[in-house]
Amino acid sequence: MDLGLWQSMKKAAYAFFMKPVFLLTYLLFCASVSAIQVDPVNGHDANDGVSAPVKTIAxxxxxxxxGxxxxxxQATYHESVVLAAKRGLPGKPVTVDGHGSVIEGSEPVQAVDWESLGDGLFRKVKLMPHMDPAILGRWFFLWNGRMNHMGRTSKGPSLPLKKVADLLPDEWTYVQEEDAFYVKLPAGQGLDAANLRYPLRSSGVALSGNGAHLVVRNLTCTHVYNDGFNIHGDQVDTVFENIAAIDCGDDGFSAHEAAECRVDGFVSMGNSTGLCDTVSSVTHFENVFISGCLGYDIFFIGDSPHSMENVLVESSAAYPLSVAQHVDRPQKGLSRVTLKNVLIRRAPGxxxxxxxxxxxxxxxxxxTFEGLNxxxxxxxxMNLTKSVVKGRGAKPxxxxxxxxxxxxxxxRYDLKSLRKGPDFFTEKSFAAFQNKVSSEADSKxxxxxxxxxxxxxxxxxxxxxRAPK
Structure with missing residues (x-):
């Protein structure tokens, strides 16, 4: 579905149903179909969620x-959606419908909790209960709503952490020996006035254990230090519809172990990786938009099949698309990825x-692969059919x-160079390439x-x- 249209429809529907007369009718209808209401403002966790709303998603x-x-x-929630070993039944899934809600992973940096060292430098010892290299590799602070990675990302090229003495205004670092974060602000600026936030929560939606027949829809996850949607365990028949992961420290969506996932309607923007599915997970994606990622746009690594259909990628990550197996563990089968109607357009230059x-x-x-080697x-x-490989500026x-x-x-190809083993081919010698690979009939x-x-x-x-800006 057109995401802009979906957003407009969502807002109109929400305004309609929130009118008192329709709200009562809606709640009565929901009760008849076993609907549980969550309201972070008016709910209370002592309620049953049907006759009166509960307060928390948990x-x-x-x-x-x-069923x-x-x-x-519809609200911003400062808690994750955790579905640990949650199980529905065939035809009777357990569903979480966000109705356009946002899972916010960050919390404000507050001056009262930090030590001022003068000259715009502030320190916080033990900001997180546990800090390890994996978390640190994903870390960022939000500066007035913008992610500051300090040139680091979890699955891509990363700069070393700066020494405290080398920090410039609007920069941060971490000193392992002290378990301390440092932030540097312009001289005279107070910490509370800087509008800084840090990612407290690991993932926006997290599945684990032996789960089955689950649906998550109409939900955006943002500002977590790990994945927007983190799927672990032996998950059977898990479905995600109209979801988004924005500005997350690691993957927008990541399935692990033997998780089975179907995703229809996914926006992944500003994450370290647009999506990364691994181990023996089996995933199918439809109607996907990816942009502004850092490490990988799309990364499939493991020993199982994956597919994507109707996908637009505005590629700017270090690694646009990779299909691989793990080198450090036994593999059960082929890492197989199938793409249909996918456009990956590389950023110019x-x-x-x-x-x-x-x-x-x-x-x-x-x-269509545009601007990609x-x-x-x-x-x-590689098995390529009725596809285009061409340049965007420089030829690939x-x-x-x-x-x-x-x-x-x-x-259809428009290339700078084509090489198979030791042999190079040009536009004029393309027939020799066709002969060498015993294929490429009707290709040009x-x-x-x-x-x-x-x-x-x-x-x-x-x-x-394309997601609206």
Whole structure:
């Protein structure tokens, strides 16, 4: 669905149903279908959630049984949605409907809790109950609502932490020996006036244990130090609809272990990684918009299948798309990713690769890769159909190692270079490349690789996925 339209419809519906006469009717209807109401202002956790709302999401989730829906009053919540070993039944899921609510992971930095060292320098010992390298690698402060990573990110290139003496105004660092954070402000500015926040919560939505038949919808997670949506454990039939992860320290969405997830309607903006699914998780994404990420835009790593359909990526992360296996653990099967109607458009002047590595397979149909190099390493395989690989400014390079497999048909290329093993090919010698890979029937290497009906992604249709600024 067009996200802008969805937002407008959501606001209109909310205004309509919040009118007193309709609110009463709505609540009576909800009670008849086992609806549990959460209201952080007017609720109380001693209530049953049906005849009167509870105050916290945690209480609502605890009360929910198979077939129940936990309805969040539209608000900003300073708690995570934790579904630990929660189980619905086939056809009777446990549902959490955010109705446009926001899970806020951060809390304000307050001067009363920090030590002033003079000259705009402040220190806080033991800001978090436990600080380890994994958390520190994801860390940020919010400066007037903007993330300040200090050039660091969890899965991408990162600068070393600065020494305290080297801090400039509006910078921070951490000293492990003291378990202390330092922030530097312009001279004369008070800490309370600086409007700083720090990420207290790990993830916005967290699933763990042996869960089954769960639905999470209409919810935005932001400013957590780990993942917006963090899925662990042996999850069966988990569904996410119209969700968003904005400015999170690690992944917008991340499935682990043997989690099974279907996602329809996902916006991932400003995160370290747009999405990262790993181990033996099985995921399918539809209607996705990704932009402004730092480490990876899309990262699949493990031994199981994943798919994406109808996806627009405004790529600026260090690594746009990677399909790989873990090198430090036994793998059960092929890391297989299927893309259909996916447009990955690289930011101008910023190099980046689509990379397929050992025991990994990327199958792409009706996709457009704009401004992206492609690398298939030994043991990797690329299967490309009716797709476009072209430049955005500079033309891309395609490198296929001799021990890698490349299959294609009906594609359009406009490349700087094309190499298979030791052999280089040009537009004029493209027929020799087709012969070498024993495929690429009906494919062409043409200047500009202009759009043709039925070839490449539906760029006009995918623009509807773009989140409003």
């Amino acid at each position: 209480r609502g989730v605890k009360l929910a049984q198979p 129940d829906t936990v309805h969040l009053t 910023k190099a980046g690769d689509v990379k397929i590595t050992r025991n990994s397979l990327l199958v792409a149909e009706n996709c 492609m690398t298939v390493t030994p043991g990797g395989e 390079d395609v490198l296929i190692f001799d021990e890698a497999v490349w299959k294609g048909s009906g594609n 290497w043409t200047e500009g690789a202009a759009a043709e009906p039925g070839i490449g992604a539906d760029e006009t249709g995918l623009e509807r996925l």
